[in-house]
Amino acid sequence: MRVTRWGTGYGLFAVGAALVGLMVALAVAAPLIDRYDPAAQGVGPALAGPSVEHWLGTDRFGRDLAARVLHGGRTTLLATAAALALVVSVGTLVGAAVAAVGSIVDRLARRLFDLLVAFPVMVVALALVGLWGPSLATALAGVLIVLWAPFARLSRSLVRTALAEPSAVAARALGAGRWRLLRYEVWPRLRGPVLVLAAVEAAQLIGVVAGLSFLGLGAQPPSAEWGAMLQEGRAALWSAPHLVLAPGIAVLVTVLGLTCMAEGLRDMLDRAGQAVPE
């Protein structure tokens, strides 16, 4: 049977990238697209359905829902992207450093990574919110405390494996320096799996950010945030379903896109013969 590019994960990745790209583009272009201040109350009648004037309708305070969904995307995606960039870089660097140092540091660090990975992100975030009060920054701080560990664990494992490969051993024997080893032996084996994990964790992060805001522990009023909007709309689920549908679809499309990207990447890397995280 002939294996097409679609069958190797390219298709899934492309669909995911398109969905995520669309959401990112809408969020970035929000100030150009929307016609209302997302925090302005009374710009329309309360709880009005979609119309030419208000594309996605209005909420209980008469705020334009389209503006809030677009700006909510900025909040959610920006917070997720910033947190992800931090956990990926910190986790990967720490994991790689530990693998390079080896001995007792490696063993101790491994235990720490395992311990942190076992901690539910939501519980840590809730604990911090309990200590410092609800805000998106506090919730993200809780996420950061835990979420770098999976990247550290993965990169530690991959770096150790890469350094034990015959090509790396030979390169070292031929006098290759640390940077050369990193550049040609470690990095090619590291980037793919880390990217896959990042895509998986990004989807989870969006869920955590939206979830905490849904519980009233993340973004605070009048910030537009998808999770907070879902919570606000939940009360009027039957009489004004557009309040839940708009942010709900936004979360769904973004998480679906990221999941497709992660799965597609995994398939692509599997084909390429690289070890990828489950």
Add this chain to the structure above:
Amino acid sequence: MAAATVLLLAGCGGEATAGQGGSGTLRVATSALAASVDPMAELSASYLRSVGAAEGLMRTRADGTVAPELAEKVEATSPTVWTATLRPGLTFWKGGTVDAAAVVASMERARTENTLAAGLLKDVTVAATGDRTVTFTTKQPSHSLPSALSHYQMVVHNVASYPDGASGTDAAVADLTGPYRITGFESDRRMVLERNERWWGGTPGVARVEVQKVGDPQARAQIALSGQAEIVQDLPTDRAKELAAAPGMSLVAKPAANTVTVYLNPASTAAPALADPRVRQALAWGVDRQEVVDLATNGLSVPAPSWLASNPAFPDATAQGYVRFDKATAERLLDEAGWTLGADGKRAKAGQKLALRLLTFGVEAATGEVLQAQWARLGIDVQVRNVESSLINQSIEKGDWDAVTQAWTTLGDTAKLIAAQIGPSGAANHGGYTDPRIDGLLAQAAGAPREDQRTAAVYDLNRLMVELAPSIPVHPRVLATGVSDKVTGFVAHPLQYENIVQPTMTLG
């Protein structure tokens, strides 16, 4: 005042008198339920009263006045003595006689076991002076004793049925006087009541009442819509439209006798502007209360221009205070206080932005969001956080707060309630506000010989609260109840604990 003043007389049975008893089970869903069948246990008396299990000597009518309940009449027989005459033939559920001695025993146990009751009976000596006559002797002339006797914590219970160590969760222990007696009880979860055939007011309207606690307001709304309960209390106002349009039920909304108020901290280091009364007044004038009511309560409440406005016994209070939305006055006051508007639309003074943190609790989150938007239009940056009430109390205790929303009751012993708001060390005087006029007016409100003098002093105090602006009244909370079309005789009441199961209700 030698001549006895007969303050209150009940008509035969009064408004509480039930008609002919009907059959059927009334199902009730509530947001909270009694923790114990002992009314002196914490968080119990008000809920026992609200489901028709407990009664006191007096009760509060829907118009805010007090009327006899177990008492036939209560009269001032001297400046320091009130005499209550019990209705004839009163009995507890288990058949014991409710005589003067039983009432005194109940009062004394309340004084010993419950701090709230102890406060209400402070400096009051209770004595039985006949089979049906109880006297209440106060150290100073007191005009508020009938009001104190109508408080939910003053319910009459059979002391012999509540010995030390008795289980508060055993329905068999309970022995009260209400139209419905408890036959099944799960603490803070479920209660079953059956008609009290010995009730003094006649035969209560329904045979059986099942009360279930449903904590989630959205779940309560679904129960009301699906007809799973005939009475559903404390419905979320953000579903008012849907509930009002639902077939087979009515949404009965009543502004409660408590005012959602934003308390301001003049000693805040984070918001020093609040020390200036002009800024506090500007915040108050800058509130469009009608818009708050429309957006935050779906139009189910009413604007409260002054703190006392939610008390139906003081109707003129709705004409006092911030009776209109006056953005121009608010802006002028802020300008006078030196907080001028910058090019960025924000007000600042000496390089410091005019900003404050507003903590809200529960249903007041929506009110907070509307206020945030309205004050933003004045150039004030408000950060709103909806938190647990315990966090609000902690912030106040630590002094680390700028503004908080609370809704203290306005109906009861008005002089004491106002003293709590602005009196020295008043429980709700969070900002420690003082004014030389307060003490004199409070004394006048509590102790002036004539009722019109006391009423005038209360209105003066209410006016003084507007002038000092220690807090910003916004609107009363809403008591939104779903009542099935099968139910007749439901009467909305501004007090939550008078508002659910009433003996006059029948099932069609």
